[in-house]
Amino acid sequence: MSATGTYTPKPGAAPLPRMIAAQAALETRMLLRNGEQLLLTVVIPTLLLVLFSAVDIVDTGEGKAVDFLAPGVLALAVMSTAFTGQAIATGFERRYGVLKRLGASPLPRWALMAAKTLSVLVTEVLQIVLLTVIAFALGWSPHGNPFAVLLLLVLGTAAFSGLGLLMAGTLKAEATLAAANLVFLLLLVGGGVIVPLDKFPDAAQAVLGLLPISALSDGLRDVLRDGAGMPWGDLGILAVWAVAGLGAAGRFFRWE
Numbered sequence: 001m002s003a004t005g006t007y008t009p010k011p012g013a014a015p016l017p018r019m020i021a022a023q024a025a026l027e028t029r030m031l032l033r034n035g036e037q038l039l040l041t042v043v044i045p046t047l048l049l050v051l052f053s054a055v056d057i058v059d060t061g062e063g064k065a066v067d068f069l070a071p072g073v074l075a076l077a078v079m080s081t082a083f084t085g086q087a088i089a090t091g092f093e094r095r096y097g098v099l100k101r102l103g104a105s106p107l108p109r110w111a112l113m114a115a116k117t118l119s120v121l122v123t124e125v126l127q128i129v130l131l132t133v134i135a136f137a138l139g140w141s142p143h144g145n146p147f148a149v150l151l152l153l154v155l156g157t158a159a160f161s162g163l164g165l166l167m168a169g170t171l172k173a174e175a176t177l178a179a180a181n182l183v184f185l186l187l188l189v190g191g192g193v194i195v196p197l198d199k200f201p202d203a204a205q206a207v208l209g210l211l212p213i214s215a216l217s218d219g220l221r222d223v224l225r226d227g228a229g230m231p232w233g234d235l236g237i238l239a240v241w242a243v244a245g246l247g248a249a250g251r252f253f254r255w256e
Helices: 016-033 035-054 065-095 098-103 109-137 146-170 173-190 202-208 212-224 232-252
Strands: none
Touching: 016 035, 016 065, 016 109, 035 065, 035 109, 065 098, 065 109, 065 146, 065 173, 065 212, 109 146, 146 173, 146 212, 146 232, 212 232
């Protein structure tokens, strides 16, 4: 019996879902092996949660400090991965021509962005699990609607991803590195993560409350600490940022 053709090569691209999954796995491994990324995504949020929960440095109002801090640190973790980490990594990939080469591969450009998004989501799941375990060890007692929490996290991820990709696709890599870290520090201080917004002047509160980090941290805090229902106001702010950021990134992103 002839075996002709049994091992005949079949050139062509792999199925699209397999390519996206492979690229997402690669992006995740690269992110988790990067020391600077780990500092932003894991070390800093963990240290802030432990330090400010254990030491009475900031007046977080009534109740346990960890009940105020845990939702804010979860919001910070989303921002560090979806915005800061993604902006820096994508900016340098663009500088070194990685994006240009990947754009010429069988993987469509939109699929590459989908793979990056999956990588961000996988990293966020790992972050949230770790921070939740630490918060429980510190005495955190969350309650509220899990669907509302999930919706806030998804919209927050979309908002910060759009802003991160917009920055990475329009600025030079060095400028992206500086700007992304500066924005991270400014939003850490003024976004209601550690310091309650009511500690700021009234005029500043009105402006700071419209920031995506403020909407995400306040929304999570309303649900997880206060047991509120669906925080529609915060969800609306995040949705506006998500649409504006992703739309601008899609229009102005430069691959070279």
